[in-house]
Amino acid sequence: MTAIESPTRPAVRQETPSGLVWSIRDCWTEASRHLRALPRNPEVLAFSTIQPVMFVLLFAYVFGGSINVPGYDDYNQFLIPGIFAQTVLFGSTFAAVGLAEDLSKGIADRLRSLPMFEPAVLIGRTFADLIRNLITFVVMLAVAFAIGFRFEGTLGEALAATLLLLAFAYAFTWVNALLGVSVGSVEAANSASFTWIFPLTFVSSAFVDPSSMPSWLEPIARNNPFTIATNAVRALYNGRAAGSDLWLALAWAVGITLVFAFLASRKFTSSTR
Template sequence: MRQLLAAIGDTLVITRRNLMRIPRAPDLLIGFTVQPVMFVLLFVYVFGGAIKTPGFKYVDYLMPGIITQTIAFGGYLTAVGLSEDLRKGLVDRFRSLPMARSAVLAGRTLADVVMNLLATALMVAVGLAIGFRFATSVPQVLAGILLLLLFGFAFSWIFALMGLLASSAESAGSIGFLIVFPLTFVSSAFVPVQSMPSLLQAFAKANPFTIVVDAARALFLGTPAGNSIWLALAWSLGLIAVFAPVAVARYRRVVAN
């Protein structure tokens, strides 16, 4: 029990350290906050008039997708930060301290959760300013936000693995971008799946982003949920179950060498 409490304390210390570094990296902060806002304005005011979303204003249809994309990209901070810490020898310094080995990765991914929560608040504020409105109860909205944060936490472990595998911080971010960006656009995040060519429809329907976005829409807007909420939970927990152990194993191998 004492070891568990010590590990939790070490994780929180690393989390705080990672969060305190964010304001000192304005390029990462701008990319994490300004870029999603630009996406919202671009899609609503430039492309929105050409995209048909029966039964919804386009801004209402768009916001769950944009928030999901923003949260998934939040793991970029882990990929870049972890890669930089490895290259600068900071992880070796952590090894010399009496702290839990798990704290480095857990602190990284937990910091992503905090940043994703702040990003979600920002995106909701922007959405409300341009006409987005929730159509469900407060508990349903909170459940939707928690579901998206869990999905973002899962992607943080994927990005952590990218940071451990990449040769530089730049390549770590690029690899993660190349994974997430196509998945978000070939999904229901920005346009209805039914409007896509049949080949893309098959991929989009199986895409975890479509499943999570549809679940978020159900919880935010009251659309028929079907089994999307349970599938979104299954995808999130499944990704964590697969990539967290792989990332931990890779981390142990890296620090051992």
């Protein structure tokens, strides 16, 4: 409490706050808020990684012997891409909780009172979540390799599969972002995001062939965008033809991203609360 500053002299600001460059820089500044924190809370990263690793091991060893899927001799080759897909989708729920927290702690108000590009709060958050998801994925991939999972196709196909996975998860990060800015509390955000993500990922081809499901459930499972993405990813990792699944999955990812990014940003920046 020493120096007294001149009240009238504004701080030296760099030119106008508008412009694409500033918007991108704001996004990066916001992303770095979360990325810097990532290594400081290793427990968060650890738990978000331990859970999928546990899933890989549980499904592979507990159900692996009793589940048969047509077209796959080794259940692991079928299962593991499904678990990858489910895990990155679970990873997308962090956005809901994180944004709800920003809102309830007044951080969102503080940020919105700054002359910044407001959607940067959401874009930076989703980008940081993408990076976190990538880290989780790498750990999970290592465990999968350790228990015998292999890329049966080319490295290019495996890379394409991985990118599709992350793009799909990114799209759902925006769904969760909308949830996060819409619900009132962190607790609500947490349970709300898991309420739809569980059925979405289980009523799908992630763990079993949908033809084994009851007849009323099967069409739902088959047309679930998550099934489409899982099938495409699975085909690519196994060196098989992904066919229309690949483009459909991509279209879903892009479509969801655009629609929900728009809705979430509009909700976040609205001046009605």
